[in-house]
Amino acid sequence: MxxxxxxxxxxxxxxxxxxWTRMQEAAAAVFHPYGFDEVETPAIEQLDVFVHGIGESTDVVRKEMFRVFSGANYERVLAEGSDASLKPKQRLALRPEGTAGVVRSVxxxxxxPQGAAPLKVYYAEPMFRGERPQRGRLRQFHQIGLEWIGAPDPAADAECIIMLMDFYRELGFDLSKLRLLINSMGDxxxxxxxxxxxxxxIFDHADEMCDECLVRAKINPLRAFDCKNEHCREVMQAAPLVTESLCEDCASHYAEVKAYLDRAGIAYxxxxxxxxxxxxxxxTVFEVEVPGAGVGSIGGGGRYDGLVEIEGGRPTPGVGFAVGFERALLALEAMGVSMVSPADELGVYVAATGADMRTHAFDVCLDLRRAGIRTEADYQSRSLKGQFKQADKLGVRFAVIVGEEELAAGSVKVRNLTTRTEELVAREEIAAYLLAQV
Incomplete structure (x- = not known):
C-alpha cells in the first residue's frame, strides 16, 4: 500500500x-514586550485534564477528542467494552486545545504560588480534534496561544485583546477588515x-429545536447558541441575553474592559x-472574524477564573486566547496578503562554469550561507545550461556565476533571473551586494 x-x-x-515560522516570530515580537515567555506542554495528557477543564458538555470532549491507548490497554478496552478499569494515568487523550494543559502545568x-506575580506564557503547537475535514478545519491543526494566570484585573483582559489585534497587524492583516466581537458570560x-x-x-421551544440542542439544554444550555442548525440559531435569537443578567461585579468588570479598549483605540x-x-x-469572552474570507473565526479567547481550581489548584484567575494558523493563513490569502517575507524569497544559486570551478563555487556558497543567505548549487554534475534550468525551477532570484575569467579578475558575475540583467561584483563584496537586494 x-x-x-x-x-x-x-x-x-x-x-x-x-x-508557520513567520507566525511564531510575529508572536515573539508582539508578546515579549508584554513580558510573556514561550512554553511547551505535552501533546498527550491524561484524559481528565481536558474533561474537567473543557467540560463534558462541549463538542470537543463529547465528539472530537482523540483518545489514546497503549496496545495492551486497547486490548483491555475491547475485551471489557469500556475503559472503566483503567487507571487515570492510563486514560489519555491528544491535546485538543492549549489552555487546559498549561493550567495543569501551573x-x-x-x-x-500564593503572593507570586502572575504567570505569562505563550505557545505554538499542534492541536488534534476528530472533526470532519473541511476548509479551515483539520484533525491536526496549529495554534498560537497565550495564557496570563494570576491577574484578575480587567486591564489584563483588555491587554490580551490588544495583543491579539497587534498580532494580527504584525501578520499583515488590515484591522479595519476584521470584526472583533466581545461579551461577558458572567460568573x-x-x-x-x-x-x-x-x-x-429551550424547553418552551422544544418542538422547534434539534435533538442535539435538547441534549445541550440538560447539560449546558448556553451551548445552544453555538448550534450549527440554522433554524435553531434563528430561534435562539429571541433567547434571554446574558448581559441582562450580569451581577454588579461582572457588569463593572465588563465596563472596565471596554473602557480600556476604548482608551487603546481598539474597535469592537x-x-x-x-x-x-x-x-x-x-x-470576558472575545472572538475575531474576517467577513468574506469563508473561514469563520480566526481566533479568540477569554477569562477562565475557575479553571485552576477545577484542575486541582487553589482559586487563581486566568485569561488568554488562541489563534488558528491554518485559518489565519486562508484569511490572509483571501485578502491577497503573503506571510512570506522578502528575505525568505531572496534565494541565490551558485553556478560553476566547469568542473575546475567547482571548488571555487563551494567557497562562494560557504561565504553566502555564513552571511545568512539562502544558497543553492549543483550537486549532480550538471552543465552550465542545466544549472540555469535548475535555478529557474527552484525560483531563486539571483544566480552567481563562478568562472575562470571572472575569478582571475577578483570578481564573480551576478545574474538577476527576473530581469535577466548581469553585473560583475567583487568577490569579497558578493554577500553584501546580495543582502542589499532584499
Whole structure:
C-alpha cells in the first residue's frame, strides 16, 4: 500500500512552513514586550485534564477528542467494552486545545504560588480534534496561544485583546477588515440563574429545536447558541441575553474592559450571544472574524477564573486566547496578503562554469550561507545550461556565476533571473551586494 497522510492532516512544506515560522516570530515580537515567555506542554495528557477543564458538555470532549491507548490497554478496552478499569494515568487523550494543559502545568509545578506575580506564557503547537475535514478545519491543526494566570484585573483582559489585534497587524492583516466581537458570560454568582432562564426558553421551544440542542439544554444550555442548525440559531435569537443578567461585579468588570479598549483605540462589536465553545470561560469572552474570507473565526479567547481550581489548584484567575494558523493563513490569502517575507524569497544559486570551478563555487556558497543567505548549487554534475534550468525551477532570484575569467579578475558575475540583467561584483563584496537586494 502506498503511504499516505492521515485524513484531515497536511504536510507543512515550503511557503506554508515558512509562514508557520513567520507566525511564531510575529508572536515573539508582539508578546515579549508584554513580558510573556514561550512554553511547551505535552501533546498527550491524561484524559481528565481536558474533561474537567473543557467540560463534558462541549463538542470537543463529547465528539472530537482523540483518545489514546497503549496496545495492551486497547486490548483491555475491547475485551471489557469500556475503559472503566483503567487507571487515570492510563486514560489519555491528544491535546485538543492549549489552555487546559498549561493550567495543569501551573497546578502540578506550583507556578503561581500564593503572593507570586502572575504567570505569562505563550505557545505554538499542534492541536488534534476528530472533526470532519473541511476548509479551515483539520484533525491536526496549529495554534498560537497565550495564557496570563494570576491577574484578575480587567486591564489584563483588555491587554490580551490588544495583543491579539497587534498580532494580527504584525501578520499583515488590515484591522479595519476584521470584526472583533466581545461579551461577558458572567460568573458563578450570576450565570446559574441565566443558564436556567435559557434552559427554560429551550424547553418552551422544544418542538422547534434539534435533538442535539435538547441534549445541550440538560447539560449546558448556553451551548445552544453555538448550534450549527440554522433554524435553531434563528430561534435562539429571541433567547434571554446574558448581559441582562450580569451581577454588579461582572457588569463593572465588563465596563472596565471596554473602557480600556476604548482608551487603546481598539474597535469592537458587542455580541451578547457570543459564548465561545468551551465551558471554562467566565466573564470576558472575545472572538475575531474576517467577513468574506469563508473561514469563520480566526481566533479568540477569554477569562477562565475557575479553571485552576477545577484542575486541582487553589482559586487563581486566568485569561488568554488562541489563534488558528491554518485559518489565519486562508484569511490572509483571501485578502491577497503573503506571510512570506522578502528575505525568505531572496534565494541565490551558485553556478560553476566547469568542473575546475567547482571548488571555487563551494567557497562562494560557504561565504553566502555564513552571511545568512539562502544558497543553492549543483550537486549532480550538471552543465552550465542545466544549472540555469535548475535555478529557474527552484525560483531563486539571483544566480552567481563562478568562472575562470571572472575569478582571475577578483570578481564573480551576478545574474538577476527576473530581469535577466548581469553585473560583475567583487568577490569579497558578493554577500553584501546580495543582502542589499532584499
Amino acid at each position: 502506498r503511504a499516505q497522510k492521515a485524513e484531515g492532516t497536511r504536510d507543512l512544506i515550503g511557503d506554508e512552513m515558512r509562514a 497546578v502540578e509545578n506550583n507556578l503561581v 458563578p454568582a450570576c450565570r446559574p440563574a441565566y443558564r436556567e432562564s435559557v434552559r427554560s426558553f 462589536i458587542e455580541d451578547p450571544r457570543l459564548v465561545r465553545g468551551l465551558d471554562y470561560y467566565t466573564r
